[in-house]
Amino acid sequence: MRDAGRPSQARGKRYSPGDKKRPYLVVIQRCCQIAAAIDLLFFVLFYAVGSPLLAWINIVSIAMYAAAYMAATRGRQSAAVCLIWAEVLGHAALGTLMVGWDSGFHYYLLMFIPGIFVSTRGAKAVLVVFALWSFYVALNATSYFVAPIEPLQPVALVVLRYFNISVVFAMFSYLTWYYFGAIVAAQKRLSALAMTDPLTGLYNRRYIMELAGYEAVQQKRLLTNLAVLIVDIDFFKAVNDSHGHEAGDSVIVAVGEVLKSSIREQDSAARWSGEEFLIVLPDTNLDAAAMVAERIRANVAALAIPHGAGTLEATVTLGVASYRLGETIGATIARADAALYKGKNGGRDRVETG
Ligand SMILES: Nc1nc2c(ncn2[C@@H]2O[C@H](COP(=O)(O)OP(=O)(O)OP(=O)(O)O)[C@@H](O)[C@H]2O)c(=O)[nH]1
DSSP, X not given: OOOTTSOGGGGTSOOOTTGGGOHHHHHHHHHHHHHHHHHHHHHHHHHHTTOHXXXXXXXXXXXXXXXXHHHHHTTOHHHHHHHHHHHHHHHHHHHHHHHOGGGOTTHHHHTHHHHHHHHOOHHHHHHHHHHHHHHHHHHHHHHHHSOOSSOOOHHHHHHHHHHHHHHHHHHHHHHHHHHHHHHHHHHHHHHHHHHBOTTTOSBOHHHHHHHHHHHHHHHHHHTOOEEEXXXXXXXXXXXXXXXXXXXXXXXXXXXXXXXXXXXXXXXXXXXXXXXXXXXXXXXXXXXXXXXXXXXXXXXXXXXXXXXXXXXXXXXXXXXXXXXXXXXXXXXXXXXXXXXXXXXXXXXXXXXXXX
């Protein structure tokens, strides 16, 4: 028997939502590319100033970034992060001990701080930052007592320091820009998910209730009209029973599309429950709402929904009600619901007002 309902953990790999394109892995890859390019520049720079030993250290760094990039490509985040930590700590320590504190290699250590808080939380993050701070201070203290092993000419040292400062500024800017973009995109995705029905792309019940409540308050304030429609697919259970759940879903989606195309921009449609929809029509009186309902009924009745080699047909019954001052929006919806059931009892495929 297939274990279709079980999480993929059971098959060895841990399930993680959005696994395919985790933003953190993308950042790691970009950082590896940028850092390797910078190390290549260092290689050329150190050769030019006559320090081949320092130049070759950068080749080791490039190899480490290449390995970290490959690890990130394969989804091995921990391995990639460990390699980057090893490279930056090693490079900062070697650079400082060989060329001196004024080389500015220690600035790269500061770039870990935002990354630490992105990947870890709470006490662990504070502990890692503290360890980083200790390393930074120890490196600084050491540089006072140990003379540079491979000192550079004063001009070369100044160029190197300003180069390092510029790179750290650029990397920080990139990381901040990237993380901010990722946060905004995630917020947009979340708010769309929180208000949308996944099957039809219409609003969900929670959001339409919030919206209907807001429209009722507006109506009280401006004394305009407000109407609601409840739309229910007729004999829907029979569609599921005779053609299967997927065919039922196609009918729901097709009716949802009709609703979207049959209302104005200021109107809102939502999936209210299984095969039921709610439409909120601001600035609309009962007669106008009944006309919209009739248009929807006719448009649904004209549908030919592709299914297998043939097509499916559907009809809907609609209940219409207009908001009355002093009542709750829930009461208006209840009157539309009562009208809907009158329509169901009256033979379906019709519009009733309540
Ligand atoms: N395919 C599919 N079926 C659903 C979904 N949500 C609810 N249903 C089914 O919709 C059916 C609703 O059946 P009923 O409430 O009896 O309504 P009906 O058959 O349309 O009858 P009337 O409304 O009286 O015309 C049930 O069989 C539910 O299982 C869904 O998302 N997809």
